[in-house]
Amino acid sequence: xxxxxxxxxxxxxxxxxxxxxxxxxxxxxxxxxxxxxxxxxxxxxxxxxxxxxxxxxxxxxxxxxxxxxxxxxxxxxxxxxxxxxxxxxxxxxxxxxxxxxxxxxxxxxxxxxxxxxxxxxxxxxxxxxxxxxxxxxxxxxxxxxxxxxxxxxxxxxxxxxxxxxxxxxxxxxxxxxxxxxxxxxxxxxxxxxxxxxxxxxxxxxxxxxxxxxxxxxxxxxxxxxxxxxxxxxxxxxxxxxxxxxxxxxxxxxxxxxxxxxxxxxxxxxxxxxxxxxxxxxxxxxxxxxxxxxxxxxxxxxxxxxxxxxxxxxxxxxxxxxxxxxxxxxxxxxxxxxxxxxxxxxxxxxxxxxxxxxxxxxxxxxxxxxxxxxxxxxxxxxxxxxxxxxxxxxxxxxxxxxxxxxxxxxxxxxxxxxxxxxxxxxxxxxxxxxxxxxxxxxxxxxxxxxxxxxxxxxxxxxxxxxxxxxxxxxxxxxxxxxxxxxxxxxxxxxxxxxxxxxxxxxxxxxxxxxxxxxxxxxxxxxxxxxxxxxxxxxxxx
Numbered sequence: 001x002x003x004x005x006x007x008x009x010x011x012x013x014x015x016x017x018x019x020x021x022x023x024x025x026x027x028x029x030x031x032x033x034x035x036x037x038x039x040x041x042x043x044x045x046x047x048x049x050x051x052x053x054x055x056x057x058x059x060x061x062x063x064x065x066x067x068x069x070x071x072x073x074x075x076x077x078x079x080x081x082x083x084x085x086x087x088x089x090x091x092x093x094x095x096x097x098x099x100x101x102x103x104x105x106x107x108x109x110x111x112x113x114x115x116x117x118x119x120x121x122x123x124x125x126x127x128x129x130x131x132x133x134x135x136x137x138x139x140x141x142x143x144x145x146x147x148x149x150x151x152x153x154x155x156x157x158x159x160x161x162x163x164x165x166x167x168x169x170x171x172x173x174x175x176x177x178x179x180x181x182x183x184x185x186x187x188x189x190x191x192x193x194x195x196x197x198x199x200x201x202x203x204x205x206x207x208x209x210x211x212x213x214x215x216x217x218x219x220x221x222x223x224x225x226x227x228x229x230x231x232x233x234x235x236x237x238x239x240x241x242x243x244x245x246x247x248x249x250x251x252x253x254x255x256x257x258x259x260x261x262x263x264x265x266x267x268x269x270x271x272x273x274x275x276x277x278x279x280x281x282x283x284x285x286x287x288x289x290x291x292x293x294x295x296x297x298x299x300x301x302x303x304x305x306x307x308x309x310x311x312x313x314x315x316x317x318x319x320x321x322x323x324x325x326x327x328x329x330x331x332x333x334x335x336x337x338x339x340x341x342x343x344x345x346x347x348x349x350x351x352x353x354x355x356x357x358x359x360x361x362x363x364x365x366x367x368x369x370x371x372x373x374x375x376x377x378x379x380x381x382x383x384x385x386x387x388x389x390x391x392x393x394x395x396x397x398x399x400x401x402x403x404x405x406x407x408x409x410x411x412x413x414x415x416x417x418x419x420x421x422x423x424x425x426x427x428x429x430x431x432x433x434x435x436x437x438x439x440x441x442x443x444x445x446x447x448x449x450x451x452x453x454x455x456x457x458x459x460x461x462x463x464x465x466x467x468x469x470x471x472x473x474x475x476x477x478x479x480x481x482x483x484x485x486x487x488x489x490x491x492x493x494x495x496x497x498x499x500x501x502x503x504x505x506x507x508x509x510x511x512x513x514x515x516x517x518x519x520x521x522x523x524x525x526x527x528x529x530x531x532x533x534x535x536x537x538x539x540x
Contacts, residue, residue: 021077024088027123028074031095034116035067038102059105066098085128092124092136100143104150117144118172125176126183133180134173141169217283217302223295225249225257237302239277256285260298263287273305281306332372339365384427384512391422391469395457398435408443412454422459424467424532430508434516437501438471438528445493446475446526462531470519472527478518486518 039060073091080087099120103113121140125133148165211218217234219227226246235241238253250257255274263271263285271285282305290297342361350358395415402413424431439455447453451474458470478486485491487506492499502516509516513533520527 021081021084024084024127025074025077027127028070028077028091030123031070031091031120032067032074035063035070038063039067056105059102062098062101062105066102069094069098085132088124088127089132092120093139095120095124096136096140096143100140100147103144104147114144114168118168118175121172122175122179125180128180130177130180130184133176137169137172137176140172141165144168217300219249219300219302220290221249221260221298221300222246223297227252228297234300234302237276237280237283237304239280241276256283256300256302259285260287260300284308331368335365335368335372339369384430384508386425386427386512388423389426389428389431391424391459392418394428394431395435398432398439401432401436402439408440410452411443412452413439414454414456416456416458418457418459422467424469426512426514426532427508430512434505434508434530435471437505441501442471442473442475442526445478446473448474448476466531466533468529468531470527470529472520472525474525477523477526478521483518483521487516 073087073094076087096117099113099117103117106113117140121136124136128136144165145162148162211229212231214231214233217237218229218231219234220229222228225248227249228246238256241252244251248257249260253276255276259271259274263269267287271287273282273284275282284303284305286301286303288299288301290299339362342358342365345358346355346362392415395418399413399415402408402411435457442455443453446455454474456470456472458472459467460470461467482491482493487502488499489503490499491503506516509530515531517529517531518526519529
């Protein structure tokens, strides 16, 4: 931010135009009025109280010249909007010369014209810098001294006139310099106020942009309870109400108005959540007073409780992930020793009871090892190596792998609607793992006692022309109470499950800028969808 001196220095011309053109024009009107009065006074043949000219004809001629100069100066102040300092200097010098000439016609004894000289010099001094103002005062003083010298030559006058002229010159300097200092202070004050106003305007625009882009809804109420500010987020959270000019909060959102009334009665308690409409999300309001004065404005923040819970849950999951990764790393070594010992026991000659116990050890050791591997894989997940993947070729590999795993059968795996050489951006290994996990998960949870399990892989494009791949089964569906927790880590309904399968699939999809979602579930089966990041292309 520039300092005041830099602001005045770099914008001197614009500052002078703003703060001195108007005074210059007013002073030009004053000059015209003075010249007109002087001319009319002698045209009518009546001397003024303070002006008694010894040479009336010459006085009248000079007054008419002064009036003409004043009118030209007034026209230039309006028409020639450049060279302000030059105009001020020229007009002030002409004021000094013409008024001095008028004073000379009165015998250098007229106090009224001397006052006009003082006003002219001081008026010109407030429109320029200090040096020029001092120059005007010096020029006027020297001119008056010269007039006094001429008067002494014409007649044997008393030398006391020099003392009067000197005292008047001192007064000229004092009044002119004082006026100049006051005017300069006023100009700097105006410039400072203008700069502060521009800064405040910029700050207001900046604050407006910041408020509009906040993820939380923001509303500002005035003393009368009218909404003076509402950002875009608040408008969406409140169900996109009609745009009104400073509506009352009761008109905009009655449930929020009720929450505000409850908070006013008990400000120490947190306001209860509410819903603006039946279709809008549940919102948590937070109220703050804009001032300590009673009845002042209110600042309202609106937060989506679902997003709040998701953020809290994400933070908990992140902490849990770091903890479980540390625990899994510590478990891995003793688990390997235990599994190896079980294998050695299995090779020994044991009776059937002991052999069964060894098999239990090996089976659960293998399960525990899978959990450890999944947890460590999540904790040290690397950036995916995205590449164009031919979906039909990848699905052929997945189908072969499934056919080579007898524990997954009986199973019918169908691939439908896959265009030749459909290309999607994905890490090939990650996509293979996601599809294998989804198929394995279906074989464990989607089997129906009355029909054979059928899993279909169907590709297509959604309304935004993004390619997707659906994995659908004909199982009994997912119970409603389990759907919200489906992608949570360590959530499983199987006694021997790890609860990391679907969570790992979703994390791998997000790492590849894709999205895994549950599209449909019910008695006819369940459908998962992988929506890829970019539009696929086919080549022939």
